[in-house]
Amino acid sequence: xxxxxxxxxxxxxxxxxxxxxxASEQAVCSSCEDMLIRMDAPFCLRxxxxxxxxxxxxxxxxxxxDLKFAFEFVVTAYQMNEEMRxxxxxxxxxxxxxxxxxxxxxxxxxxxxxxxxxxNLSEWVITAVPLHFTRQRxxxxxxxxxxxxxxxxxxxxxxxxxxKRVRPTQQQxxxxxxxxxxxxAGAFAKNEESPCENVILVDDVFTTGATxxxxxKQLKKQGVxxxxxxxxxxx
Ligand SMILES: [Zn+2]
Ligand SMILES: [Zn+2]
Numbered sequence: 001x002x003x004x005x006x007x008x009x010x011x012x013x014x015x016x017x018x019x020x021x022x023a024s025e026q027a028v029c030s031s032c033e034d035m036l037i038r039m040d041a042p043f044c045l046r047x048x049x050x051x052x053x054x055x056x057x058x059x060x061x062x063x064x065x066d067l068k069f070a071f072e073f074v075v076t077a078y079q080m081n082e083e084m085r086x087x088x089x090x091x092x093x094x095x096x097x098x099x100x101x102x103x104x105x106x107x108x109x110x111x112x113x114x115x116x117x118x119x120n121l122s123e124w125v126i127t128a129v130p131l132h133f134t135r136q137r138x139x140x141x142x143x144x145x146x147x148x149x150x151x152x153x154x155x156x157x158x159x160x161x162x163x164k165r166v167r168p169t170q171q172q173x174x175x176x177x178x179x180x181x182x183x184x185a186g187a188f189a190k191n192e193e194s195p196c197e198n199v200i201l202v203d204d205v206f207t208t209g210a211t212x213x214x215x216x217k218q219l220k221k222q223g224v225x226x227x228x229x230x231x232x233x234x235x
Pocket of ligand 1: 017018019020021022024028029030031032033
C-alpha cells in the first residue's frame with residue numbers, strides 16, 4: 001500500500017530519488033546518477049559489446065562476428081548495471097512514468113557517438129520497437145515508445161509509429177540467440193509508411209539484437225534504406 005502511495009505521489013511531485021529514496025528534485029539524485037556507467041570506448045562498432053582491450057574491431061567481436069544485422073549498427077548510452085537495471089525495470093513494470101525525462105536525457109547520450117552526431121537529423125525519423133497490443137494493454141504503455149518520443153522531442157526530430165507487432169512473442173529472457181531470432185521472426189508489420197529513407201529505431205535494452213534486427217528487416221521491406229538502433233543500455 002505504502003509502495004503504491006509513494007509511486008502515486010511521485011507522479012505529481014518527484015521529490016524522492018528512485019534509487020536511494022533520498023530527497024531529490026530529479027527522479028534520480030546526482031550521486032545515484034554518478035553510479036550509472038556510460039558506454040565508453042572500446043566497444044564493438046556494430047553491436048556495442050564492451051571490449052576489454054583484447055578485441056577492438058567487430059571482426060573480433062565474439063558476440064556479433066557470425067551475426068547478420070539488417071541495421072547498420074547499434075549505439076547504447078550506458079552499460080547495464082544494478083542501478084540502470086532498477087530504472088529500466090521501474091519504467092517497464094512499475095509504470096514509473098516520472099522517469100521518462102530522466103531516462104530520455106540518458107538516452108540522448110547516444111549523440112556523444114560521432115557517428116550519430118554527424119547525422120543530418122532532418123533526413124531521419126525516430127520510431128520504437130512496438131509491443132503487441134495485448135501486452136501493451138496489460139502494461140498500459142510501451143517503454144521504448146516513451147523513450148523514443150522523449151528523444152524525438154529533445155532533438156526536435158519526428159517520431160512516427162512505423163511498425164506494429166502482429167503476434168505476441170514469448171519473453172526473450174531465457175531463450176538462446178537462435179531461439180530469440182525464431183521467436184520474433186515475422187512478428188512485425190507495417191503500421192505506417194516512412195516519409196524518410198533513414199530511421200533511428202529505439203529500444204530500451206540491447207541483448208542479442210534479435211528483436212531490433214527483426215524490426216529493421218521489416219522497415220527495409222517498407223522501403224527504408226538505413227536503420228540505426230539506439231538503446232539505453234547494453235546487457
Ligand atoms: Zn539517489
Ligand atoms: Zn559486435
